[in-house]
Amino acid sequence: MKTTTFGVDLAKRVFQIHWVDTETGEIGRRQLKRAQLREFFANRPPAIIAMEACGSAHFWGRQLISLGHEARLIAPQFVRPFVKRNKTDAADAQAIWEAAQRPEMRFVAVKSEAQQSVLTLHRVREQLVKVRTMQINQMHGLLYEFGAAVPANRHNLGEAAQALTRLADTIPAVVIDTLREQLRRVDALSQDIAEIERRLAAWQRGNEAAKRLMAIPGVGPLSASAAVATIGDARAFRCAREFAAFLGLVPRQSGTGGRVKLLGISKRGDVYLRTLLIHGARAVLACSKHLSETSQRLLGRRPFNVAVVALTNKIARTIWAMLAHDRVYQPGYTAHAA
Incomplete structure (x- = not known):
């Protein structure tokens, strides 16, 4: 038996739901009041419920998970291309449902x-x-x-x-x-x-993960607490580069005809956490006693701000590795190929 997927357009008072029955292929649309949403899904078998990662999405995600469903949050910019007509609640719910079907769609982890x-x-x-x-x-x-x-x-x-x-x-x-x-x-x-x-x-x-992150040069109490609270489960990202891309620390790409040009960093994702990490990296490079040989060589051949962003990227990848693999910080650690 296939699992039914629901697309839910969240709002303050009126919620729009779109789904397709897996047995009959019948398209279902339903408009519910706020007080009716939990009751509607409490009487349904376990299903996949997709929502935009907007206001109250994490709250409803926790509510639906407690009912035995799988909640999937999608960034609004990934839903917009699937809106086929004028923007209405019904069209948004259908677009969310269609976006959730894509095999390469990236989802936002539900925050506790x-x-x-x-x-x-x-x-x-x-x-x-x-x-x-x-x-x-x-x-x-x-x-x-x-x-x-x-x-x-x-x-x-x-x-x-x-x-x-x-x-x-x-x-x-x-x-x-x-x-x-x-x-x-x-x-x-x-x-x-x-x-x-x-x-x-x-x-x-009182948080073990945040205390471990404090050992990284350039990560202070604010950066550590913000990183742990923002990331949650680090395994939601497949690799360290994906987490760096989430923070907007990887180059933008522009190309055609097989030629790809790398531009400046994308500056997408979480602006607040990226700002904290960049300030921390800037403080590390301004303090000579914390500079590694790699950082010194980088400063010798690249502008200061470029070196700051490069070090920020390294700090972000280190944070992901420590949280995803439950490790402690090891200065000079070198990764080995499997």
Whole structure:
């Protein structure tokens, strides 16, 4: 007996389902309310349920797995080519169903609740850092308009406060009071960011995989926790290069007539994790005591940023190998052919 495949178009309130009966070949379409979705699949035999990897997809994936089904999440850009007509819920569900049939289709691993919790902390921290940077830049720009050139850096907030004191007699008091309130908001944001980082550090200390990743030069608490939470099961990637491609660290290709041209890195996939790893690699290359002979030779013949990306690619592949094969970091490790 063949397993039935369902295509589900997720939404906040109304869900569209598309499937083909494996025995009769009859096409089925159904529209369900949010409260009806779990009941619908609870009364069905084990099936393959495909969904777009969009909002709430991981939640519904866990729900369907608990009912005995196999959940497959597909990136939205892989579903779009299969939409045959105007974009409707029914057309999207059918496109998801068709995309799930492709033998070479790549699927997104369903994240656990713990993974999503850690990534939630990272997303909130990322947003707070952006807001803090915006407020600091605005404050420094406004001070510059009144003749106070203060370095635009969160570590120089003391200088900004001193500049406000010096300018108290030359600019309106209402401006001074407003900028001091801005300073207090920036300080409050810094405290919130520090609290989130303490929570991430506490989680990282209790996670064995994250602790092992910390041994890699260029991987800190943020990178280690984000990598473990993002990857989940590393065996979902067939090889280290596939994981590097997931992070957008491999070259884009453009070619025709049998000639392929390699371009810059694709920058696809998870932007946040790629950014953390690139910053870590940049810190390693800036610190000479951590440089290997290979890195030194690379810096001697290639621009600094090119070397940074090359080292980031190596770090990403090392992370995959350690998680997929449950290994510890070994400096100077050389892979041997099977």
